[in-house]
Amino acid sequence: MTGLLAHQGLRPTTKGGHYAVEQAIRAQFGPGFRQFGALRRRRNELEYPERPGDDATKDEAAEAIEHTEAILAAAQGLLDQLGPF
Numbered sequence: 001m002t003g004l005l006a007h008q009g010l011r012p013t014t015k016g017g018h019y020a021v022e023q024a025i026r027a028q029f030g031p032g033f034r035q036f037g038a039l040r041r042r043r044n045e046l047e048y049p050e051r052p053g054d055d056a057t058k059d060e061a062a063e064a065i066e067h068t069e070a071i072l073a074a075a076q077g078l079l080d081q082l083g084p085f
Helices: 002-007 017-033 035-047 058-079
Strands: none
Touching: 002 017, 002 058, 017 035, 017 058, 035 058
């Protein structure tokens, strides 16, 4: 997502982090990037678990890969259409 913003000449600041990137992308490009937020939040949960045993399952990982591939395809489709913001 940061790559799409960079392609437009935009750079997110550290204030707001990935949430700011998510909001900027969704505002510009719509619901095709909706799953990014869920993936971002789940990654954070797994990286900083609140309970022992809070692990991802193989099914969850497979679903995350599918969502990621769809997001990448949507981003790839935009690159030729994007110019400086």
